[in-house]
Amino acid sequence: MRNIRLTIEYDGTRYLGWQRLGDSDKTIQGKIENILTQMTRSKIEIIGSGRTDAGTHARNQIANFKTESKMERVEMIEFLNRYLPQDIVVKKVEEVPDRFHARYNAKGKKYSYYVWNDLIPSAFERNYSFHYSEKLDVELMNEACQKLIGTHDFIGFSSLKKTKKSTTRTIKELAIQKEGRLLHFTFIGDGFLHKMVRILMGTILEIGAGTLKLEVIDEVFESKIRSEAGITVPAQGLFLDEVYY
Template identity: 50%
Template structure:
């Protein structure tokens, strides 16, 4: 049995997220599994390093699958390039140790949130940025971001309802950079809860707009 590690890139605009859904074919995992299963003649299960929500894109999502097929990796890449939709790309495959597991072996994750901060939206970035017409105070946002860095219980920053799953995560850094009218917020941590990045970004935006005061702030 071969264990194949993949790098996956995708534009998530028209998909319901990464995770396969039983009643829909509009997921990244589902599309890739369908192509790989047709390629190998097997029932392929793709394991992703994490789940992305609806509309989220990926530059370097890591995944793996197991197969009995002896097809060369280059031929697999060519097959996937030919049959996957244009908004999903697998640019790299490697054969790895059978114990490798994309999710369990993931050490850290990065999420980039982009904001177009101008009165008018940019038609070329509209699918890949959040448009905020009012001026954001970047210094205030950076100050607020420092409170969110560290190991905390992020219950207040997730839509996850489960009481069994731990809400404790470790955020290593939150870097906020602005170039011209584009603001990039890069989150780096050992993992993120459901909607955690979106909610933290929304909170930072509220601070930047002066709608939330920095004092008192405390994350336990």
């Protein structure tokens, strides 16, 4: 039995997210599994490094699957990219040790979020950024980013209810880069809770616009109450850039 690791790039615009849904063929995982099943002539289930929501994109999503197929890796990548939709691309196929697990072995992730900050929306960026027209104080948003860096309980900045699992995560880097009217936010951490990046982004933007005070970050860490944090920004501005192992 071989263990195959895939590096996958996708435009999530048309899809209901990564995770396979029983009543829909509009998921990334479902599309890839269907082609792998055709390719190997046996039922294939893939393990992703984690879920991405409907509309979210990935530059380097990682997944693995087990197969008895003797097909060469070059043939696999050619087959996959010939039959997958054009908005899903397999960038790399590797044979890895049997114990490799795309989700359990992941040690961290890097995400990007893009904000189109202008009164006028962009026809070209609409599927890849969040149009936010309010004037933003970048210096204040940088202060907010610095407050979020480090090890904290982020449950108040997630969509999770109470859980027995740990909700403590470490953000190692949170940076802003201005590219004309486009703001590029980079998040690097050891892991992220459900919708955590999108809620952190909403909080940072509302602080930058003056809707929320900078102190709200400490208050949410203390209270652990989701409703005290900022909005959940739309998924289309979010990209999974890297998974670290």
